[in-house]
Every structure is written in C-alpha cells, then in structure tokens.
Amino acid sequence: xxxxxxxxxxxxxxxxxxxxxxxxxxxxxxxxxxxxxxxxxxxxxxxxxxxxxxxxxxxxxxxxxxxxxxxxxxxxxxxxxxxxxxxxxxxxxxxxxxxxxxxxxxxxxxxxxxxxxxxxxxxxxxxxxxxxxxxxxxxxxxxxxxxxxxxxxxxxxxxxxxxxxxxxxxxxxxxxxxxxxxxxxxxxxxxxxxx
Numbered sequence: 001x002x003x004x005x006x007x008x009x010x011x012x013x014x015x016x017x018x019x020x021x022x023x024x025x026x027x028x029x030x031x032x033x034x035x036x037x038x039x040x041x042x043x044x045x046x047x048x049x050x051x052x053x054x055x056x057x058x059x060x061x062x063x064x065x066x067x068x069x070x071x072x073x074x075x076x077x078x079x080x081x082x083x084x085x086x087x088x089x090x091x092x093x094x095x096x097x098x099x100x101x102x103x104x105x106x107x108x109x110x111x112x113x114x115x116x117x118x119x120x121x122x123x124x125x126x127x128x129x130x131x132x133x134x135x136x137x138x139x140x141x142x143x144x145x146x147x148x149x150x151x152x153x154x155x156x157x158x159x160x161x162x163x164x165x166x167x168x169x170x171x172x173x174x175x176x177x178x179x180x181x182x183x184x185x186x187x188x189x190x191x192x193x194x195x
Contacts, residue, residue: 012036017048026055030067041074042067 013027014020016039021028031039042051051070055063076085083090 009033012039013043013048016040016043026052026063030055030064038071041078042070045074045077046070 009015010019010021010033011025011028012031012033012035014025015033016036027039031042051067054066054070058066073085076088080087
C-alpha cells in the first residue's frame with residue numbers, strides 16, 4: 001500500500017484523472033503510481049465515480065480486496081470484452097472436467113490391471129536373473145508380413161530377430177492427448193458436439 005505523498009507524486013488514479021492527489025485520497029492506498037494501467041483498466045470498465053462510491057461504502061479493511069477484484073475483472077474485460085472473467089472461469093471448469101474424465105479412465109485402468117494381476121497364477125519366486133526371452137532366427141525370405149524386424153535398424157551387423165506383435169489389446173479406448181476423442185474436441189470448446 002503506497003502512500004501518495006511519500007514521494008510527492010500523485011497516485012495512479014489522480015495522475016490519470018489529472019487532479020491533485022490529496023492526503024486523504026481514497027485511491028492512493030490501492031493505485032500506486034508505479035502501476036498506472038491498473039487504474040486505467042478499472043476506470044475504463046467501471047468509471048472513477050462508481051469506484052469512489054463503492055470504496056466509500058466499504059470498511060477500510062475490505063477496500064483492498066474490492067480493488068483487487070475490480071482490477072481483475074477490468075483486466076479480464078479489457079482482454080475479452082464479451083465474456084470477461086466468466087470466459088476464463090468457464091475455460092478452467094472445462095479443463096477440470098476434462099482432467100476428471102482422464103483421471104476416471106486412469107483409475108479404471110488401474111482397477112482392471114489390478115484385477116488382471118490377481119487372476120494370474122502366482123509363480124514361485126525365481127532365484128537369480130530371469131532367462132532371456134526365446135528368439136527365433138529366420139532368413140528374410142521366410143518372414144511373414146505380420147512380423148517386423150527388431151534389432152537391425154541401426155545397421156550394426158547381425159541378422160536381427162523377429163518378434164510377433166502382442167496379442168493383448170491396447171487398454172485405452174482413446175489417447176488422452178488426442179483432443180478429438182471423448183475427452184476433448186476443441187481445446188476451448190466443450191468437446192464433441194458442443195457449439
């Protein structure tokens with residue numbers, strides 16, 4: 001809270017309104033001269049006389065919060081004249097809903113994986129390192145179209161080995177970062193089907 005007379009310069013409000021800043025100026029504690037844009041936005045949206053009336057109706061300890069709220073709303077209204085801070089609130093609410101949907105999907109996956117692991121037969125613990133996975137070497141002419149070569153992409157020599165793709169289905173019905181899926185759509189919109 002800067003005082004208007006501490007450096008002999010008027011507060012941002014009095015400077016903007018081109019009037020003398022008095023010692024009992026109601027704007028001085030809330031609109032320091034270092035931040036003139038704060039008052040310019042508030043004045044543009046609400047008007048100086050309305051802000052004066054509002055601050056005079058409040059108790060002194062409530063004024064700082066009121067000015068901060070007015071300044072936030074005024075800045076949001078300057079950036080987005082149609083929706084103001086309601087646009088920012090709506091965007092954040094949609095983002096929270098989208099993240100809650102993703103969290104629910106992740107929790108469902110965890111439950112499914114946990115129940116899958118419970119259904120597997122339990123094996124005795126192994127002593128020592130696990131054996132290497134079995135691999136089959138085949139000449140390239142015998143390679144089926146459904147198999148892919150692993151290990152020979154870098155040209156480091158060797159014949160590589162062939163691995164059959166896994167028969168396990170991919171657990172996700174959508175990719176979380178794919179905004180065209182059930183969680184998304186337009187990043188600013190309400191997902192699919194909203195206008």
